[in-house]
Amino acid sequence: MKIKLKHLKVYTWLFITSIMILISCQDDDLPEVGDLPDLTPPSANFVAIQKEGTNPEEDFKIYFLTNQSVSSTDYQWEIPDGVILLDLDADDDITPTLASENINLEFPGEGTFEVTLTSSDKLGKTSTITKSIEVIEPEKPDVPDPILVNSDFDKLPKSSGSDCTCSAWINKSIGDQGESSSGNGGSDNVVKFDNNEPDHLYQEFAVVPNADYTVEIVTSFKSPTGGSFPSMLELRVLAGSGYTSGYTPTYYTDTVEFPQDDFGYSSISQVEDTANNLLVEIQENPNNDDYITYSYTFNSGDNDSVALFIRGIGGPATGGGGGDFGYNSGDEEIRADSITITAINL
CATH class of the missing domain: 2.60.40.10 (Immunoglobulins)
Known part of the structure; x- marks a missing residue:
């Protein structure tokens, strides 16, 4: 009877031990109290x-x-x-x-x-x-061509005075107005820079900053006279940053709306200030009176507005047949037939 009881105790101990091992093995797989499986895991996007x-x-x-x-x-x-x-x-x-x-x-x-x-x-x-x-850098839109008024120098009305091919091109603070003349197969279709006079052309126009432009001007010189003061034609592109302080440019579309004085550049010292010049070119007499196309390029820099200023030079600084602006054309007349400015788009 004692032997059977001993066997029973062994069997009981083995049974209890097996149950405890089984429970211990399952503990790691059992969720904690209140824990739920992750039914909605993250999805990155x-x-x-x-x-x-x-x-x-x-x-x-x-x-x-x-x-x-x-x-x-x-x-x-x-x-x-x-x-x-x-x-x-x-x-x-x-x-x-x-x-x-x-x-x-x-x-x-x-x-x-x-x-x-x-x-x-x-x-x-x-x-x-x-x-x-x-x-990817987007393609740059093409820079538009500037708009010039009366770029072919037609004889048109201006804000005061008689009709002139210089209409829309006058700034009497920095020069005398050019005169209407005939040439290159037409009548009253060119602007004349008289000899021994401070004649000029001036017009402001809008540009795109940091853009390149081509200026083409068609001109003719009278034959050299052999005098002491041969005529030359000077072309300048002037930065809008050099305008008279407080001035805001207005881009007119009709020649009669253009002012003739007290706007933009108001003195020759402003014009000749190196800091205000984006382009300076000088044409000398080619020793024939043909109409020749001259081409120049300039960059607008930081400016969204510039002025084109053209004058006859080569004569004495004072005297002559016009106003006293510190310059005069020389001994020969010069004529301008047209001006074209185009944007350079590569």
Whole structure:
């Protein structure tokens, strides 16, 4: 009887031990109290939108990266070297970091760049996505040609005085007006720069900053007289930054609307200031009276407005047959038949 009881105790101990081992093995697989399985794990995603700004040369490099991750509470971005994290919201006191939900990036230029987003939830689950962002500089729109009024020097009305081929080209603060004349197969179709007079042409027009332009002018010189003061024709493109202080240019379309004095450039000292000149070219007498096309180029620099100033020079600074502006044409008459200014678009 004692032997059977001993066997029973052994069997009982083995049974209890087996149950405890079984329970112990299952503990790791049992959820904690109140714990639920992650039925909605995070899914990382984002979209990159290129900025549409007013400065195409720079704005094309800026992208807005908008987070579209699902079931996520925390975020971490990875960006390539050379890419800059931007803060474009001046009213937001929060400084953006690579742990922000959404970010704004400035890329160094054209190219393909990989950006990675890792999103996670509070259960420690993560999701990662990498996208290639192709940065392409948009094509620059063509620079329009400037608008000149009466560029063929037709005999037209002006704000006061008789009709003249110089209409729309007068600034009496810096020279005498040219006169109507005939030439190059027409009548009253050219402007004459009289010998020994300070005759000029002047007109302001709008330009695109930092753009290149070509100026073409068709002129004719009377045959040389052999005198002491051979005539020359001087052409200047004057920067709008040199206009009289406080002056705002107005681009008229009708010759009778153009002022004739007290606007734009108001003195020869302003005209001759090197800082105000974008182009200075001088034509000398070619020793024949043919109408010749001369071509020059200039860059507008920082200006959105410039003035074209043309005058006869070569004569004595004072005296002559006109006003006293510190210059005069020389011994021969000069005629201008037309002026054309075109933008250079490559």
